[in-house]
Amino acid sequence: MKSVPSKGAPLRDEIDKFKVGLTTTQAPFIEEQQAKGNLYTFQPYDLYSEENHEAWRKLFARMEPRWKRYANEHFQAGIDALCLDPNRVPKLEEVNEFLNPLTGFSAKPVSGYIPAFLFFDCLRNREFPTTITIRSSDKLDYLPEPDIFHDIAGHVPMHTDRAFADTLVKFGDCAHTAAEVVRSIKDHDEQIRRLTSIIKAMARFFWFTVEFGLMNDSRGQGLKAYGSGLLSSFGELAHSLESPTVQRFPIQLEWVINQGFEIDHYQPLLFSVDSFDHLFSLVDELEKWMLDGRLNNVAPGEPGVSQEDLDSFLG
Numbered sequence: 084m085k086s087v088p089s090k091g092a093p094l095r096d097e098i099d100k101f102k103v104g105l106t107t108t109q110a111p112f113i114e115e116q117q118a119k120g121n122l123y124t125f126q127p128y129d130l131y132s133e134e135n136h137e138a139w140r141k142l143f144a145r146m147e148p149r150w151k152r153y154a155n156e157h158f159q160a161g162i163d164a165l166c167l168d169p170n171r172v173p174k175l176e177e178v179n180e181f182l183n184p185l186t187g188f189s190a191k192p193v194s195g196y197i198p199a200f201l202f203f204d205c206l207r208n209r210e211f212p213t214t215i216t217i218r219s220s221d222k223l224d225y226l227p228e229p230d231i232f233h234d235i236a237g238h239v240p241m242h243t244d245r246a247f248a249d250t251l252v253k254f255g256d257c258a259h260t261a262a263e264v265v266r267s268i269k270d271h272d273e274q275i276r277r278l279t280s281i282i283k284a285m286a287r288f289f290w291f292t293v294e295f296g297l298m299n300d301s302r303g304q305g306l307k308a309y310g311s312g313l314l315s316s317f318g319e320l321a322h323s324l325e326s327p328t329v330q331r332f333p334i335q336l337e338w339v340i341n342q343g344f345e346i347d348h349y350q351p352l353l354f355s356v357d358s359f360d361h362l363f364s365l366v367d368e369l370e371k372w373m374l375d376g377r378l379n380n381v382a383p384g385e386p387g388v389s390q391e392d393l394d395s396f397l398g
């Protein structure tokens with residue numbers, strides 16, 4: 084909140100404030116939106132600095148050859164369909180003009196973290212919560228926060244595929260089912276315990292599929308990446324498919340929902356699906372398991388579930 088100007092601050096301060104652009108963790112615009120409690124926001128495109136565009140250009144240029152080699156075919160088709168400019172941070176409105184007619188999805192600008200239920204509910208409405216800040220151009224590799232490169236270049240190309248888009252909507256259905264299931268529990272402690280387990284299961288499943296999933300290539304070219312965490316990481320994309328230190332297994336629902344993960348290093352364990360129809364069927368199964376009570380006692384461990392996430396399901 085430190086950047087929110089006092090009333091009557093000179094106009095020059097207002098202008099200088101925005102010269103820093105929309106850089107991850109350094110954007111006064113985002114701090115203001117968060118201070119106002121605006122989870123959903125807009126993309127003030129003129130605030131991007133030349134350095135922000137330079138970061139996008141560098142990220143895009145170094146990923147292109149790796150996408151051609153390691154990305155699944157649906158991603159490649161999506162990149163082409165979205166007509167992303169390799170040299171400038173994308174305007175979400177323009178991205179949506181290409182995306183929306185294909186699957187009904189659109190990128191929805193957000194000011195930061197969206198509590199779990201609200202995130203999944205956006206997916207159900209075919210809206211993808213999208214970060215508008217971009218990492219610094221001199222720190223292109225790991226950052227713990229998502230940025231617009233991760234969200235638009237990593238996630239959104241897959242949203243042009245109908246089966247994948249329907250899978251995201253199914254995740255949203257799952258969240259609604261979870262909310263209904265736990266709201267019927269009278270004992271508060273038991274309600275929180277079960278909800279924590281269900282959210283953990285959903286978060287793990289999302290992580291090992293939408294964020295870090297691998298897929299058998301339909302053209303017989305072996306495993307390819309479809310997870311956005313891989314497709315937006317210059318180092319990890321190649322590592323995930325080339326390194327002998329990575330374990331790669333066909334996905335098993337019972338394994339994934341009980342498998343913890345850590346976010347601050349390359350993933351040592353990845354799971355593959357056969358197709359997005361296969362992925363859809365797994366989310367459908369996840370929902371059935373939820374209704375059968377099979378997500379009520381998953382293995383403890385990462386990820387943690389915040390009070391904010393719990394409240395979002397109970398609110």
Ligand SMILES: [Fe+2]
Pocket residue numbers: 229233238294311312
């Ligand atoms: Fe992501």
